Amino acid sequence: MTDATPVLRLEGIVKTFPGVRALDGVDLELRPGEVHALMGENGAGKSTLMKVLGGILQPNEGRILIDEAPVVMTSPLEAKGKGVVFIHQELSLADELSVAENIFLGELPRKRFGRVDWTRLYATTDAILKTLNVRFDARTRVGDLSIANQQMVEIARALTVSPRAVIFDEPTASLTDAEKVVLFDVIEDLKAKGVGIIYISHRMEEIFRITDRISVLRDGQYRGTLRTAETTEDEVTQLMIGRSLDLSRSPVRHALGKVALEVRGLSCGHLYRDVSFSVREGEVLGFYGLVGAGRTEIAETLFGLRTPSAGSIRVNGDEVRIGSPVDAIRHGIGLVPEDRKGQGLVLGMNCRDNMTLPQVDDLSTGPFVSDGAEVAIFDQYRDRLDIRTPGWRQIVGNLSGGNQQKIVIGKWLSMRPQVLIVDEPTRGIDVGSKSEIHNLIRDLAAQGYAVIVISSEMPEVLHVSDRIAAMYSGRIMRTFAAEEVTEDSLIQAISGLEPEKVA
Amino acid sequence: MAALTREAAGRLLARQGILVAFAVFMVVFALANPRFIDIGNVAGVIRSSAILGVMALGVTFVVIGGNLDLSVGSMMSFSTIVVLDLHDTLGPALAIPAMFALTLCLGAFIGILVGYLKLNSLIVTLGMLSAIHGLTLMWSGGKNMDIADKAGTWFGIFGRGDVLGIPVPILIFALLAVVLSVVLSRTPFGRKVYAVGGNGTAATFSGVPRARVVFLTYILSAFCVAIAGLMQASRSLGSQNTVGQGMELEVLAAVILGGASLLGGAGTIFKTVIGVLILGFIQNGLLLMGLEFYVQYVVTWVIIILAVWLDIAAKRSRLWSPIA
Numbered sequence: 001m002t003d004a005t006p007v008l009r010l011e012g013i014v015k016t017f018p019g020v021r022a023l024d025g026v027d028l029e030l031r032p033g034e035v036h037a038l039m040g041e042n043g044a045g046k047s048t049l050m051k052v053l054g055g056i057l058q059p060n061e062g063r064i065l066i067d068e069a070p071v072v073m074t075s076p077l078e079a080k081g082k083g084v085v086f087i088h089q090e091l092s093l094a095d096e097l098s099v100a101e102n103i104f105l106g107e108l109p110r111k112r113f114g115r116v117d118w119t120r121l122y123a124t125t126d127a128i129l130k131t132l133n134v135r136f137d138a139r140t141r142v143g144d145l146s147i148a149n150q151q152m153v154e155i156a157r158a159l160t161v162s163p164r165a166v167i168f169d170e171p172t173a174s175l176t177d178a179e180k181v182v183l184f185d186v187i188e189d190l191k192a193k194g195v196g197i198i199y200i201s202h203r204m205e206e207i208f209r210i211t212d213r214i215s216v217l218r219d220g221q222y223r224g225t226l227r228t229a230e231t232t233e234d235e236v237t238q239l240m241i242g243r244s245l246d247l248s249r250s251p252v253r254h255a256l257g258k259v260a261l262e263v264r265g266l267s268c269g270h271l272y273r274d275v276s277f278s279v280r281e282g283e284v285l286g287f288y289g290l291v292g293a294g295r296t297e298i299a300e301t302l303f304g305l306r307t308p309s310a311g312s313i314r315v316n317g318d319e320v321r322i323g324s325p326v327d328a329i330r331h332g333i334g335l336v337p338e339d340r341k342g343q344g345l346v347l348g349m350n351c352r353d354n355m356t357l358p359q360v361d362d363l364s365t366g367p368f369v370s371d372g373a374e375v376a377i378f379d380q381y382r383d384r385l386d387i388r389t390p391g392w393r394q395i396v397g398n399l400s401g402g403n404q405q406k407i408v409i410g411k412w413l414s415m416r417p418q419v420l421i422v423d424e425p426t427r428g429i430d431v432g433s434k435s436e437i438h439n440l441i442r443d444l445a446a447q448g449y450a451v452i453v454i455s456s457e458m459p460e461v462l463h464v465s466d467r468i469a470a471m472y473s474g475r476i477m478r479t480f481a482a483e484e485v486t487e488d489s490l491i492q493a494i495s496g497l498e499p500e501k502v503a
Numbered sequence: 504m505a506a507l508t509r510e511a512a513g514r515l516l517a518r519q520g521i522l523v524a525f526a527v528f529m530v531v532f533a534l535a536n537p538r539f540i541d542i543g544n545v546a547g548v549i550r551s552s553a554i555l556g557v558m559a560l561g562v563t564f565v566v567i568g569g570n571l572d573l574s575v576g577s578m579m580s581f582s583t584i585v586v587l588d589l590h591d592t593l594g595p596a597l598a599i600p601a602m603f604a605l606t607l608c609l610g611a612f613i614g615i616l617v618g619y620l621k622l623n624s625l626i627v628t629l630g631m632l633s634a635i636h637g638l639t640l641m642w643s644g645g646k647n648m649d650i651a652d653k654a655g656t657w658f659g660i661f662g663r664g665d666v667l668g669i670p671v672p673i674l675i676f677a678l679l680a681v682v683l684s685v686v687l688s689r690t691p692f693g694r695k696v697y698a699v700g701g702n703g704t705a706a707t708f709s710g711v712p713r714a715r716v717v718f719l720t721y722i723l724s725a726f727c728v729a730i731a732g733l734m735q736a737s738r739s740l741g742s743q744n745t746v747g748q749g750m751e752l753e754v755l756a757a758v759i760l761g762g763a764s765l766l767g768g769a770g771t772i773f774k775t776v777i778g779v780l781i782l783g784f785i786q787n788g789l790l791l792m793g794l795e796f797y798v799q800y801v802v803t804w805v806i807i808i809l810a811v812w813l814d815i816a817a818k819r820s821r822l823w824s825p826i827a
Contacts, residue, residue, distance in 0.1 A: 303708075329710040343708045346701035348768050357698055357709040360691040368689045411709065 005068060007032045007196040008053075008084070008165045013062035015048055022048040023059070024220045030165055030196035035187060037207045037228070038200045039240055040217035041457060046200055049217065050167060054086055055079040066164060083164035087154050087171055095143030100125035102142050103157045128156045132186055148179035155186060166190060167198040172206060173292055184210055202290050204233050204495045216240055234488055241458065241487050257281030259317070260450035261333075261419045263302075266311030271297040272474035275311070279419060279450040284441060286465030287454040289494045293471040295454045296338055299421045303335040304328040315418055329358055334412030338423035338454070340401070344408040347397035351389055352378040354396050355411045381410035385440065402433025409440065420444065423454040438464050458487060472496040521762050521774065525781050532788040539784075539791055546670070552783035553672035554579075554731045554738075555750060556776065559757045560683050561727030563775045566758050567687070568720040569700035569767025570617055570624035574609075574631035575728050575754055579747030581639045582606045582732020587648040587742055595658045603729045609635060610725020611718070618717035632751060639744050649741035662738025672734050679730065683723075684772035696720060700767025756807050757782050782807075 008030040015023040023045050030036050040046050051057040053064065055073035063070050066082055073079045076086075093102050100121050101108070109117040109124070125138035134152050136145060142153060151171065158166055168187070172180050187210060190197060199211055207214060208228060216223040216239040223239050262278040272294030279285045287295045300306045302313065304322040312319055315331045322328050328335070337343035345354050356363060356374045363373045378392045385406040389399055396407060405425065412420055425441065426434040441464045445451050455461045461468055468480045470493035477493045533540045558575050565572040582602055589598035613631055617624045650656060664671040687693040698706040699716045707713050735746055761778030763770025785806055789799045 305707075324712075325707060325710045326712060335708065337708050342702070343704050346698050346705050346768065348701045349697060353694060353697075357694070357706070357711065360694050364691050368685075369691055369694060 004032050006030055006065075007067060007194075009065040009068070010049070010053070011063045011065065013049065013052055013059045013064075015052055015057060015059050022220050023052070025062070026217065026220070026222045028198075028215055028222070029225075030198060032194040032196055033191050034212045035191060035197045035199050035210055037211040037214040038198055038217070039202075039207065039214055039236060041240055041459075044217040044240070045220040046217055048220075050086070050169065050198075050200070053079070053084060053167065080161055083161060084167070085158035085161065085163045085165070086167045086169065087151065087158060088169055091147070091150050091154055093142045093150055093153060095141070097142060098138065099129070099136065099140045099142055099145075099153055099156075100138035102153055103128070103138075103160060125156070128159050131159070131189070132156060133182075146179075148175050148182065151175070151183065152186070163195055165196045165198065167200070169200045170202070170291075171199075172201065172203065173290075180206070202495070204236070204491065207236075208233070233491070237488055237491050254282055254446055256283050257448060260315065261302075261452075262314040262317075263298075264312045264314075266298070266301065266308050266313065268294075268297060268301055268306055268308050270474065271306075272471075275476055277469055277476065277479065279452055281450050282445050282448050283466045284445045284451045284453055284464050286461040286468040287452065287471060288456075288458065288461040288468055288490060289471030291456060293494065294474040295471055296423055299335060299337075299423050299452070299454055302328065302333055302419075302421060329415065332416075332418030334415055334417035334420045336405070336408050336412060336420070336422040336425065338427065340404055340408060340427070345396050345404060347395070349396060350393050351382075351387075351396055351399070351407055352392035354407055355381065355414065358411060358415055377414050378410075381414055385410050385413075386436070400433070401429045402436065405429060405433075405437060406440075409437075413444070417449070419450045419452065421452045421454070424456065425453060426455075426457070426460060434460075458490060462487075462490075470494050521760060521777060521781070525777060525784075528781070528788075529784065532784070532791075536788075536791045539788055544787065544791075546673070548783045548787045549676075549780070550670045550672050552779050553670075553676040554734050555753055555757065555782070556676045556779040557679055557727050557731045557734065558724075558750065559754045559761075559775050559779050560679055560772060561724035562754050563758050563761075563763055563770055563772060564683075564687065564696055564720040565624075565724050566755075566763045566765065567700045567767060567770045568696045568717055569703060570717060570720070571628060571755070571765075572613070572721065572724050573625070573628040573751045573755070574613060574635060575724065575731075576747040576750035576752075577632045577636040577639065578606060578609055578725065578728045579732050579735065579750060580742075580744060581609070581635050581642070582729050583736045583742045583746050584639050584643050584648050584744060586733060586736045587650060587740075588642065590656070590658055590736075591651050595656060599733060602732065603726070606729040606732065607722060607725050610721045610723075610728075613725075614718035614721035617721065618714040621714070628751075636744075636748075643744055645744065647741065647743050653740045656740075659737050659740060662734050662736070672738070675730065675734060679727070680772055680776050687772055692716070692719065697768055700764075700769075702768070753782060756804075759811060760807055 006029045010026060010028040013023050013026045014021070026045065026049055028038070038046055038049070048057065052059050055075045055078050058074070064073065065071065066084070071082055073082065073084070094105070097105070103125055104121060109120045111117045122138040129136070129138065132152055132155065134149060136149060142150060145153065171183060175183060187197060199207070201207055211228050213225055213227055214231065214236055215225045216236065218240060226235065226239070257280055259278050260281050264276050266275045267273045275298060277285065287298070289295050297306060301308050302322065304324045304327050307323070313322060314320065315333070320331050322331060322333070341347060346357070352374050355378055360369060363370050363377070375392055381387070382389065387403050387406045387410065389403060396404060399407070409422070422441065425437050429437065438460065441451060441453060445466070453461065453464055462485065466482050468482070468485055468490065469476045470478050470480065470490055472494050473496060477496070480490065529540070538544055558579060562572050562575060585605055586598050586602035589601050593601060609631070613627055616622045616627045650658065661671055661675065666674055687696065695706065695711050695716045698709070698711055699713050703713050736742060757778040758770065758775050759765060759778070760781055761770065761774035761776070763775065782803070785803055786799055789802055794802065
């Protein structure tokens with residue numbers, strides 16, 4: 001790789017949202033024929049940067065240059081027209097249409113009177129597919145293709161414009177090892193053609209296998225660029241996590257109670273296999289791993305939303321069968337779900353009704369709901385969790401993310417659960433409320449609750465957990481005690497680099 | 504200051520747009536024809552809206568629960584024909600419970616398909632609209648159904664009777680509206696209907712048995728249809744097979760006009776009652792203006808669409824929006 005003119009350059013990009021500086025002077029330089037990794041923790045600003053690059057967001061400051069000429073991009077279509085194309089993690093294809101129609105959607109070649117020129121469409125498509133070495137043709141229905149092949153269709157779509165820069169966002173998230181090899185070959189081909197490639201991934205193994213340089217973002221700031229060949233995983237990790245983070249855990253250790261939840265050999269199809277762990281009263285067990293590692297699926301199984309294919313669940317020593325959320329609630333398991341707005345709350349309902357929803361039957365007097373009892377519960381948990389709302393009649397959809405999350409937590413606390421599972425407790429929550437929620441989780445443990453915290457954010461897991469289960473690809477690779485864990489060892493465990501150890 | 508009042512007016516419109524429209528509409532019609540607000544005319548409108556209104560009460564639960572019910576019109580024909588037929592074979596005292604049982608079976612069938620099997624309610628109830636019509640024709644052999652001894656039965660009380668000078672249909676409608684309003688706003692079941700319609704996934708994640716709640720909304724809807732069928736049969740003491748035809752759309756219009764969200768999770772019994780009355784008064788007003796019967800169809804629907812549009816426009820504070 002030579003130091004040729006960069007195909008793409010970002011200079012001092014600043015993007016602010018109310019109260020947040022999401023990007024704070026980010027520089028990035030992409031050379032022709034290079035694979036450039038963009039790394040950073042969740043929330044570091046990667047997606048915001050890519051949205052700026054894709055024309056979805058406009059930067060407040062800074063310039064984007066393509067072939068050293070400044071450009072302004074106001075829509076994804078415009079970005080594509082300038083040769084900047086994205087291969088998204090979530091595929092955006094129409095299942096019912098053919099490969100060719102998907103690739104040329106919106107720009108199908110026409111004959112007279114607006115009729116589609118099918119002959120030309122299929123011929124052009126097959127020509128592109130040939131360069132990708134795939135085993136399906138232009139007429140195949142996209143819904144019949146594997147995920148990996150659908151991704152190839154997305155790539156083919158990118159190739160219709162002879163791109164200058166291609167951005168891959170977590171492209172291997174749902175690929176098998178064999179499929180990854182095919183993808184990497186395609187990336188090599190693009191590289192050989194002089195296309196610049198930005199590769200976003202959390203997986204160190206892949207980063208070190210295919211990239212030439214690595215740029216790191218942290219808290220919206222550009223932290224530097226390393227040559228892959230000259231660096232180490234440790235160095236990259238250091239740069240990603242930094243030293244300034246407050247990783248101190250609550251130093252007050254309280255005595256743990258009896259085992260509240262014990263899971264043995266739990267499996268659920270291909271989602272996760274042979275998972276065993278236990279949580280004691282007064283303990284926070286963290287689950288850390290990449291999206292898709294099986295963490296949420298375990299939580300959903302414990303809450304009766306999935307049926308395990310093998311294994312046992314014991315609550316307070318008794319083996320239980322959990323076939324529905326109603327069963328889970330009866331056995332004292334509460335779940336604060338990952339998708340607060342989609343799964344946690346009825347946004348159009350008021351605060352009190354949301355909070356008391358699981359126990360509305362128990363709270364009724366005779367055939368009627370009991371306003372008094374419900375308001376009393378709401379008031380109690382509003383004070384205890386410091387929920388800021390004008391009153392219980394407030395529609396939940398009008399609250400801030402942090403206060404919404406507290407309503408969901410209050411919903412389960414008021415049920416006095418044996419085990420509280422909190423999935424991504426601070427997703428989409430501003431920094432101030434974040435630490436409040438973290439303290440809350442620690443407090444709950446101190447009060448004797450058994451808590452499971454699932455998170456994709458390392459500082460969060462390190463901060464709140466007494467023990468951390470590191471998951472990779474449906475397995476618990478290792479369970480760390482809070483005292484012994486290091487960022488490096490945790491990253492290695494969730495990247496599948498470390499040999500499997502028995503939890 | 505002006506901005507403040509404008510904002511306040513906007514809020515009032517957004518919250519009570521339909522009520523305001525109703526008031527304006529009543530005033531305009533009353534000015535055009537004073538007979539419109541004559542007590543006899545008003546009572547007449549309410550009375551003739553009662554059957555539609557009773558059906559709309561049940562459908563309100565279904566719609567708030569996030570589903571549709573397009574089968575109520577043909578189900579009402581079924582109830583009417585069945586109860587008239589059984590009246591002469593079993594006698595009125597047995598005919599009524601038998602008809603209720605059969606109608607509730609139809610509701611249960613829809614409830615199982617939509618609630619437990621999670622089939623799309625539009626498809627299921629559209630299919631049932633046809634299927635139940637077929638059942639009705641099979642039952643009647645395609646003939647009109649009439650009670651043989653119209654003078655000698657007490658069966659007419661539900662449609663023709665008076666209590667203390669108030670027509671029984673109005674009493675039934677009013678009583679049912681009060682009871683169902685309490686059920687919807689004051690019982691755990693009502694709360695769950697709102698939760699399931701507002702966000703079914705979140706309801707499930709809160710341990711609300713979504714399928715059972717949806718099932719029960721259809722049972723309730725069928726129960727209301729059975730009452731409506733009873734009122735219809737009792738009023739006419741004889742009926743065609745198609746007596747309820749097209750009512751499913753009028754019922755839905757009344758519910759939506761009242762402000763229940765087609766997406767579920769919002770609406771009240773009170774608002775539905777307002778919707779029913781608006782519909783009844785529109786048709787009556789047009790009639791008094793001397794418009795032909797078939798012109799009414801067109802004008803009624805234009806007014807409904809206008810009302811719904813203004814309601815939505817007030818909620819998003821502009822007349823047109825590229826996104827919903």
